[in-house]
Amino acid sequence: MCGLLGMLTAHGDAEKFDSAISHALPCMRHRGPDDAGTWHDADAVFGFNRLSIIDIAHSHQPLQWGPEHQPNRYAMTFNGEIYNYVELRQELQELGYSFNTSGDGETIVVGYHHWGTDVVNHLRGMFGIAIWDSVERKLFLARDQFGIKPLYYATTPVGTAFSSEKKTLLDMAEALGLSDALDRRAIEHYVDLQYVPEPESLHQDIRRLESGCFAVVTPGGEVQAQRYFEPKFHTSPVTKDKEQDLFDRIARALEDSVEKHMRADVTVGSFLSGGIDSTAIATLAKRHNPNLLTFTTGFEREGYSEVDVAAESAAAIGVEHIVKIVSPEEYVAAVPKIMWYLDDPVADPSLVPLYFVAQEARKHVKVVLSGEGSDELFGGYTIYKEPLSLAPFEKIPIPLRRGLGVLGDRLPDGMKGKSLLQRGSMTMEERYYGNARSFNFEQMQRVIPWARKEWDHREVTAPIYAKSRHMDPVARMQHLDLFTWMRGDILVKADKITMANSLELRVPFLDKVVFDVAESIPHDMKISHGTTKYALRRAMEGIVPEHVLNRKKLGFPVPMRHWLAGDELFGWAQDTIKESGTDDIFNKPAVLEMLNEHREGVSDHSRRLWTVLAFMIWHGIFVEKRIDPQIEQREYPVEL
Structure with a gap:
């Protein structure tokens, strides 16, 4: 877990930008306070801040590697962790490759030499990667399947710069010839959705490589992203006699993922709230670290804290538990700092308690596990029940449904049935825009009167919905959230806020092996028996404490x-x-x-x-x- 910064020049004058890279690197020293380095050849210049987790004494970056006949052919910087690096290393060694370090980073560059761009399909982990091939003069950029790790880029006439954080590119604006103009369309998107959707940023000259994508860039060329990961959600019914097989596969996949996520040469702890997700992760982690430390946060106001439930869970699984209570004064004082770390605003109040619990955890550990991604993979949001309640409307012809919507509009606000008629009159593409929305269009125009009259959330969601037509309604909502709410809010705050405290956060639910099982779960095993995440809850029976097994999701509630x-x-x-x-x-x-x-x-x-x-x-x-x-x-x- 680190911070990378680099540039592929258009004119072979990389040395000219070395000082700009060196000057900008300290902007994200929080991502890697243990080590720093730069490297350049005629075409490319790389900079790196390292948070040392695996192979601490070695595995310095930028890392150079090459086969015997082309030594130092490749230069690489990489932010993240590859959890199957031990297995990949063994596979590559059996193919005749040799290694100079025992870390996970070298596995990526050797794999790239052997598999080319397909290396991304062999990696099990979280990553933002930049590899420069000095022989073919190509830059390879890639992000992990879910977008756990960020990767910003900007292309101007002098070249393409890329970084783990946008602020470093802003620091290099003069050298790059970047405009400081804001993207008005991205502002509309932010105000409506409370985050800036990928690939945008609020600065019009800076974009993000999307989750599950890679790009190959040549000197003077553009960043043309190619998608290598597309969720399928190929569900099929599960008969009664096969249910336990499914639950067992979920449990085995998650246990294997947690085991791999515990790989580190430093201490690993775990966040722990009152829900099933973090409790499952902490319980499984305890099997690999008997001295596991867990952390939670809350507020003094009654009803806005999971501290008591988390403490009960910690006692039940036998771990030492550390709590941070946040006051309103602390909360408001931290907001400017948090907005700086974020690069672009995310209007999620839970960012602040996350900042404080990460700060507290960093006093004790260098890595924490957390439960992000469970809701999107296993059907954990209450809104996923909506297709069940609206199912009768699907049998009504669209013109008649529209009429019911008009009737609903005429009912007084707060009247029972008004919202049901309004939402039932719409198609899923019209009514569901993901798990967050701050303003409807009328409210938007009240605060930003310049908003385009034709603005519609489907500008963001339509291309995503177009790929999910074959899926059942619950899977379509999950699919949408993977590409909107999860990567726009959940994973941005998970990365930026923990990295603000030089703390590595790992998310075992967002794992290839876990996802392979999760995307096969039929909708009636997600939303069933009056609860969400039904299959996961059944899979965790006998593993997590009984008092959290069927507890409703609360998260980090903020008053x-x-x-x-x-x-x-x-x-x-x-x-x-x-x-x-x-x-x-x-x-x-x-x-x-x-x-x-x-x-x-x-x-x-x-x-x-x-x-x-x-x-x-x-x-x-x-x-x-x-x-x-x-x-x-x-x-x-x-x-x-």
Whole structure:
């Protein structure tokens, strides 16, 4: 887990950009405080910050490798972990290849030499990869299947630069000839969805290589992404006598994944909330580390904490448990810092408690396991039940359904049945845009009146839906969330916020072997018996403590609605809006009116307000340069 930065020049003048790379590297020292290095030849220059996890004394990057007749043919930087590197190394050694290190990174470059771009299909892990082939003069860029690790890039007349974090590319803007202009369409997407969807960023000249994609770039060429991973969700019915076989396959796959994710030369801990996902991971991890430490966070306000349940789980599985309670004052003070680490805003209030629990965990361990991805793979969101409740509408002709929707629109707000009629009148593509939405179009126009009249969330979701027509309704929703909510919110915060604390977060649910089982589960084994993740819950019987086996999902709940209406955050929010230099983006009087409506109880605008506030703070840091995020470079021991 590290930070890579590099550039493929268009004119063979890489040495000219070496100082720009060296100057920008400290922007993401938090990703790798243990070691740093640069390398260049005539065409390419690479920089790297290392968080040493495996083969600590060796495996320095940028790493060079080549066969005997072409020594140092390749240069590589790689951010992430390859969990099957031991098995891949053995396979490649049997094919006659030799290795100079015992780390996972060298396995990638040797594999690339042998398999070419198909190496990505052999890797089991999380990764952002850059490999320069000095013989064929080609740059290979790749991201893992799910998008756990980020990879930004920018192409200008002087070349293509790439990095684990956008801020390093912004630091090199003058050398690269990058514009500082914001992407207005990406702003619309953010305001509507509360995150910036891939491949966009809020800066129009900087983009992201999408999850499950690679690209081969030549000097002076463009980044043309190719998708190598496409979820299929090829489900088929499971007969009663085969159910236990399915549950056993899930349990075996997850246990194998956790075992592989425990591979490290440093201490591995685990996040632990009150739900089945993190509890399953921690329970299985305990089998490989009897002294496992677990971590959780919460708030003092009643009903907004999983601390008690997590502590009960920790006691039941026999692990030492560490808790961090976050106050409103700590929360608001950390927001500018968090927006700086994020690169682009994500309007998810749970980012802040995650930051504090990661900060606490880093005092004790260097790696943590977590339960991200379980909901998308196993059907964990309550909204996935919606196709069942709306099934009767599917039998009604579309014109008649539209009429029911008009009737629903005319019913008073809050009247029982109004929402059912409205949503039942729409197709799935129209009504479901993923697990997050801050504003509908009318509300959007209230705060950003310049929003395009033709804007529709399907601008983002339609290409994804087009690939899922063969799937059942629940699988289509899962498929959409894999490409929107999960990689736009869940995995961005998982990477950026833990890396802000030089802590490596590993996600065993998002594993090739686990996914191979999960995508074969039929919908009636996901949403069944009045619960979500039914098959996973059955698979975990006898493994996780009984009190969490059927507990509803809660996550990191944040009392934002109460804080924005009360003395905790109302004044801070009011000042943030008034002081923000975003008058060309937001209708600030309308935002202040929303804040007052929220305080008076007219409407719950907390989610919408947080979306705007997060953007305003981000804008104050990166555009106005008015807000100092007060980033301190912390020193950590290399080993924990």
